[in-house]
Amino acid sequence: MMDMPEPDLFSLAGRRALITGASRGIGLTLAKGLARYGAEVVLNGRDADSLKAAQAELEKAGHRASIAVFDVTDQDAVIAGVEVIAQQGPIDILINNAGIQRRAPLDQFARKDWDDLISTNLNAVFFVGQAVARHMIPRGKGKIVNICSVQSELARPGIAPYTATKGAVKNLTKGMATDWARHGLQINGLAPGYFATEMNSKLVADEAFTDWLCKRTPAARWGQVEELVGAAVFLSSDASSFVNGHMLMIDGGITASL
Template sequence: MRMSFDLTGKTALVTGTSGGIGQAIAVGLAEAGASVVAVSASNSDETVRMIREKGGFAAQISADLSQIDNLEPVFNEALAYYGSIDILVNNAGTIRRAPAAEHSRSDWFDVIDLNMNAVFFLSQLAGNHMIARGSGKIINIASMLSFQGGINVPGYTASKHAVTGITKALANEWGGKGIQVNAIAPGYIDTRNTAPLMADEKRSQAILERIPAGRWGLPKDLQGPAVFLASAASDYMNGHILCVDGGWLAR
């Protein structure tokens, strides 16, 4: 059974790896045996160092994935490092907080371009590569706001609802071609994106009171689920949204 989770010989392209969830997933996949290409708008120096210190293989690419013209060069560069892409993790994302009545067009499109458009078009590039090879795993990072409306984040909510739709649409088309497309919906995880919520004492307490696990999640809580969806252990899962939320949605 342990061999079902072994990613030795696989290559993973992970986006949004400068820290937080993306960094944790990249490290987790490497610990399971995968070679990792880490992509971030800034740099992934720490992520690459963490992987290499544990004896893993990692390379990095710095690119702004919200610029659609960057996606094909990034994918081709990632492909050149290890010769194939077996796993794609679409984690890169951004958030803009403002009431809907005041939400600017620039904030809306900044979020949609990275959180939705980049997910689809990078998946399209990876999907064509995987279809030609007859196998592949695509893991999209959704959110609790894939199911709920949220407060003061209409663009983010729209984009994360779209991520679940893209996941299901691609699973329908590519499931018969040996490709599994699934998503992870993290709950409230302690990252830079949630720092404003954690800093708001009343909001943070309200969130914590609803989580049956009794704590905010940590990025490392996403490692096991990511390895599962990237491995042969999930070969009969397709179009599924895996909630890793401490029980938030059950409350």
Template sequence: MTSAFDLTGKVALVTGSSRGIGLGIATGLADAGATIVLNGVDPVRLEATRATLADRFGDDRVAARAFDIVDEDAVARAVASIESEVGAIDILVNNAGVQHREPLVEVSLDNWRRVLDTNLTGAFVVGRQVAGRMLPRHAGKIINICSVQTDLARPTIGPYTAAKGALRNLTRVMTAEWAAEGLQINGIAPGYIHTEMTQNLVDDDEFNSWILGRAPARRWGTVADVVGPTVWLASSASDYVNGQVVFVDGGMTVVV
């Protein structure tokens, strides 16, 4: 019997997947059987990641495309290339994102726009290009990677918080417009996940103690904690789930 979570034969594009959570998600989708297309803006790092995963899953199941997610022409070319050379995109994970830490009264307009563009507009640009291919096929899964900052706010990360809150409503709008054509669009909101990019926060005794006290699970999340829900939302097991944001945060957003 084939599992409802089996992604064999599916093609998945994961933005921002040369490292960190994006790489973990791409690896998890490949473990579930999908052919994966990695994305990043650094072609050297992207190719190194692709080669590593190709050693594990085979060259025929790991591809890579370097493009800027807010460059609509570049996105359109990349999506067309993937569809013609790899296969029809069945799964899109909008994961690429950046952070900027500075008080609102000090953050420059350029940095505000950079964070909003990468975390919100990029999901719109890539999502719309991929959905344009999915809609005539009446099938497709789009997963937007949100954050606990979709619901919560902390000082000094205003642009990121604004972008992730808006990403939840973009997920809802995509559902409102595309669900009738057979697409499922959902979000995953990770809490504080231990990766190489958050290692400095883990190493900060005060911040680490705050996380351990704030999350009912009393631990940091791992990339593996995010992978399972992503595979579920990418699979046929979630075919009647639409417009939802699943919080993977150890309970952080449900307590005061």
């Protein structure tokens, strides 16, 4: 009897992934990473020009990419946008990445900034996750990866409302898995620690903060966004077929030590 080749558990060939907030930063990096492993990617955001530039970059590298312009904080727009994407082909993978940050002392935190954080970091995860799951459930399979944070577990001065949103996304992820795992879906969280991103550019440039971070983190450095790709591919692939409601920390060990 001939030995059969082992399946490539991490291959995303033939699968289609929707990534929110994909015109730059972590979202674009993850889109490129999933595409390298064979996925066709659908880039979402609000700025069509930025998305087109990202699409061109992916296509130049030989990947299949399209764009979907809608506001993830608008539930009606999300439902309509996801319906259009689903009509063009199945959505096998969702990366719920769109997010914002606002920093201020908690006793001075503005209501508008609070509302913006809740709308983008939490409501959008529910809106897009629900809309996509409604298409995945009848097919009996699907992968949803919600981008959480080290702040899903730990607080730091000046960002309590952001911490609240990311803690909520962690537990929403568990709730999604509890409701939808029986339908063949895997819903997990990917939680970056401190990464050198555009959102963190002021912190990266702050020598005192960087010194504190390197002393606080066992790996003694900032993370690089490309280091998130492997975890995203794992959670998007058959390799994680029995992983559900889990939050995978990519943080250089910061949550493992005092």
